Amino acid sequence: MIIIDEDLCKGCHLCLFMCYKNVYxxxxxxxxxxxxxxxxxxxxxxxxxxxxxxxxxxxxxVVDLPENWWMKDDNDINFNPNFTKGKK
Amino acid sequence: xxxxxxxxxxxxxxERLPHIFCPGCSNGSxxxxxxxxxxxxEMDFDNIAMVSGIGCSSRIPGYIKCDSLHTTxxxxxxxxxxxxxxxxxxxxxxxxxxxxxASIGGNHLIHAARRNLDLTVICINNNIYGMTGGQVSPxxxxxxxxxxxxxxxxxxPFNLAEVVAAAGASYSARWTITEMENLVLSxxxxxxxxxxxxxxxxSLCPTYFGRKNKLRTPTAMAxxxxxNTVFKSAADRMSEKELKDKIVVGEFANKHRDELSDVLExxxxxxxxxxxxxxxxxxxxx
Numbered sequence: 001m002i003i004i005d006e007d008l009c010k011g012c013h014l015c016l017f018m019c020y021k022n023v024y025x026x027x028x029x030x031x032x033x034x035x036x037x038x039x040x041x042x043x044x045x046x047x048x049x050x051x052x053x054x055x056x057x058x059x060x061x062v063v064d065l066p067e068n069w070w071m072k073d074d075n076d077i078n079f080n081p082n083f084t085k086g087k088k
Numbered sequence: 089x090x091x092x093x094x095x096x097x098x099x100x101x102x103e104r105l106p107h108i109f110c111p112g113c114s115n116g117s118x119x120x121x122x123x124x125x126x127x128x129x130e131m132d133f134d135n136i137a138m139v140s141g142i143g144c145s146s147r148i149p150g151y152i153k154c155d156s157l158h159t160t161x162x163x164x165x166x167x168x169x170x171x172x173x174x175x176x177x178x179x180x181x182x183x184x185x186x187x188x189x190a191s192i193g194g195n196h197l198i199h200a201a202r203r204n205l206d207l208t209v210i211c212i213n214n215n216i217y218g219m220t221g222g223q224v225s226p227x228x229x230x231x232x233x234x235x236x237x238x239x240x241x242x243x244x245p246f247n248l249a250e251v252v253a254a255a256g257a258s259y260s261a262r263w264t265i266t267e268m269e270n271l272v273l274s275x276x277x278x279x280x281x282x283x284x285x286x287x288x289x290x291s292l293c294p295t296y297f298g299r300k301n302k303l304r305t306p307t308a309m310a311x312x313x314x315x316n317t318v319f320k321s322a323a324d325r326m327s328e329k330e331l332k333d334k335i336v337v338g339e340f341a342n343k344h345r346d347e348l349s350d351v352l353e354x355x356x357x358x359x360x361x362x363x364x365x366x367x368x369x370x371x372x373x374x
Contacts, residue, residue, distance in 0.1 A: 008105060010112075012112035012294075012306045012307075013305070014117075016307065017307045018266070018268065018310075051268050051269065054268050055120075055265075057112065057114060057117045058106055059094045059096045059097055059105075062094050
């Protein structure tokens with residue numbers, strides 16, 4: 001599960017460069033800050049190495065294992081685990 | 089559903105985010121790498137004190153929830169020396185840029201390495217003076233175009249990691265921002281090493297370095313950086329001509345030497361029989 005925070009991302013696209021498995025892609029739309037956000041296109045390729053999480057200069061990426069993600073805080077049981085915030 | 093935040097945000101002052109750095113600036117990556125290395129080394133976060141001088145990279149301690157000193161230009165290491173000598177238990181980490189550590193504070197860097205005080209210095213070397221508008225710095229590579237070098241820089245750059253290793257530091261390493269795993273492990277080793285440990289991070293400055301040198305996007309800069317990187321073990325077998333315009337990465341020093349605060353303690357026990365030599369007017373007993 002990879003989440004990209006829209007408020008923190010500045011659109012440097014270093015995550016696309018640093019990812020060894022080419023998980024990310026750039027969205028064609030521009031958000032209200034004028035940033036073309038990256039989104040997770042090929043999540044099945046992700047090995048959860050966490051390099052993009054460290055390499056992101058704006059601390060906008062969270063890479064988490066599924067159990068950590070929904071077992072810890074089960075406020076909402078109806079959420080879609082495939083939902084990514086940066087995806088258009 | 090509550091928003092799941094990055095684990096690094098728990099160490100940072102969230103009300104000040106997003107931070108002031110340009111898009112693609114590596115300072116944020118180095119901050120994350122330091123926090124990751126700190127977690128891996130199992131350091132006590134409350135016991136860390138950060139010291140920084142002036143520059144873009146010296147804004148990093150302002151975003152981290154720990155005790156910090158934001159000091160005068162180039163004098164971060166002198167303030168850190170005083171802090172470490174006064175309170176030996178603290179883990180003092182110095183964040184500095186190349187202008188801070190190499191040019192105005194160059195002698196402080198060499199002499200701190202010579203004394204081998206137990207500090208961790210993370211030098212974010214972006215090859216240019218980023219904050220003041222892109223002037224040539226002592227670590228600018230030969231041939232780059234900058235604001236004060238419109239026909240190209242003709243000076244030979246400083247090789248910071250080798251300078252510090254030659255000055256006698258316990259640990260000295262250089263990594264680029266594209267070797268993230270090595271950088272994290274290197275900062276972890278630097279935090280655990282007793283004695284002066286120095287990690288030089290060759291970083292990206294797309295706004296002032298990249299724009300003037302036909303590398304407009306951070307990705308282009310990072311791709312050129314990765315293509316020009318040579319590991320130290322491979323560089324030992326290469327000729328001078330092959331190593332032109334290459335960034336040699338690796339560990340340049342990793343040895344054990346006596347550390348300054350231990351030496352001072354030993355000295356005072358030998359001379360006065362006490363751990364600290366107190367010579368104060370307020371002290372009644374001598």
